[in-house]
Amino acid sequence: MAAGATPVIPIIDISAAGAGELDVAKALVDAAAEHGFVYIKNTGKDISAQQISNAFDLSRALFASPLEEKQKCTIQKNNQGWSGMHSETLDPSSQRVGDYKEAFNFGPFTAAHAAQQPLPGTLDAAQVAEIARFRGACHALCERLLHLFGVGLGVTPADFFAASHSPSQPSGSILRFLYYPAPAAVSSPVEKDEVRAGAHSDYGSVTLLFRLRGQAGLEILTRAGTWEPVPVCPPGTENDPSPPILVNIGDLLSYWTNGLLRSTVHRVTFEGDGSGGKKVVGESNNEPRYSIVYFCHPANDTQLTAVPSERVKEFKGGLAEANVGNPYAERKVLTADEHLKMRLQATYSQLYENDNKST
C-alpha cells in the first residue's frame, strides 16, 4: 500500500452459502495480518439487524438515565459499570483531557439473564435480558472467529483459541455501550488535537465493533504511520440489513501469534480534527455518536505464549515491527488478567489513584 493511501479493509462473509471453511479462515488471517481489522458482512445470520438496533435503543435509553442512576453504577476495578466524561484516557501519553465519552461496561450475566452488577433502575428485567442475550450472541460470534483463526493459522488443535475463551471461565470479556456527546454539547470548546477517544490498541483477543450509519470518527494507524478513517458502510454493504461488524485484533491475539496478527492502534476523532483530517463521504460527527463494542478475552489464567502453528513459527517480523505505534507490542509472558490489569491501571487514573501512588 502506498504511504497515505486509504487501507482497503476486506469484507468477509463468514456465513456465505457454499464458502469453504478453510478459504474463509485464510482470508480472515490474511486481513488480520495485513490490517488488524476486518469487516464481517452482516446479512443477519450471525447477529440480526433487529438485535443490533434494539441494543442501540437500550444504549440511548441508558445514557439518557438521570446522572444519579448512572453514578450508582460507577465503574469498579472489575471493569464493570459506568464511566463518565473524561474519566478514561485511552492515550495518557498525549491527551491533555480524558476521552469525550461515557461508557457502560457489562460483565457476565447469570444463565437466567439477570445482571450480576448494579444497573440503572431505569432498565427493566426484559431489557436487562435483552442486553444479556446480545452479549451472549457477541461471545458466540467471537468463538466462531477464534475457531476460524485457529483453522487459518493451522494451529493444532484448531480449537486452541476458542477453547481458551469458554464463557464458563472467569475472564475480562466486556460488552461496552459507548456514547460520545455532540461536539456542540460538551461544556468547554473542543481544542485542536483533542479526540473523542485516544489512540490505543485493544486489550483482549478480538473485538467486535457495531456502529451506526452516517456516524464518522474511527481512524486506524496504518503501517505507513498515517491515520486513515474506517467507513461504517464500505462499498458493497450499503444494502445489507445492518452495517458490517468491524472486527479487530487485540493485544492478546498478537502476543499469541508473535505479532503475525496485528493489534492495530486506532482512535475516535472529532470530524476533521485528527491529524489525518480525512472525511468519509456521507458520514459526519456533528451528532452524538453511539457505538457498541464487545471485547473478548480468554480465561484469566491463560498464559500468552506463542501458539503451536507453523505459520506463526515462520513469521519473522516480530511484535514491535508488526504493531506500529503500539507500546504494548513487546514480548512478555503474562497471563490474560495480568495484562488487562496493567492496561486498565494506565487509563483509569482516578480509579487506580491510590494503587498507582503505592506502586
Ligand SMILES: O=C(O)CCC(=O)C(=O)O
Ligand atoms: O467507538 C468506536 O468506534 C471505537 C471504540 C474503541 O475503539 C474502544 O472502545 O476500544
Ligand SMILES: [Fe+2]
Ligand atoms: Fe478500541
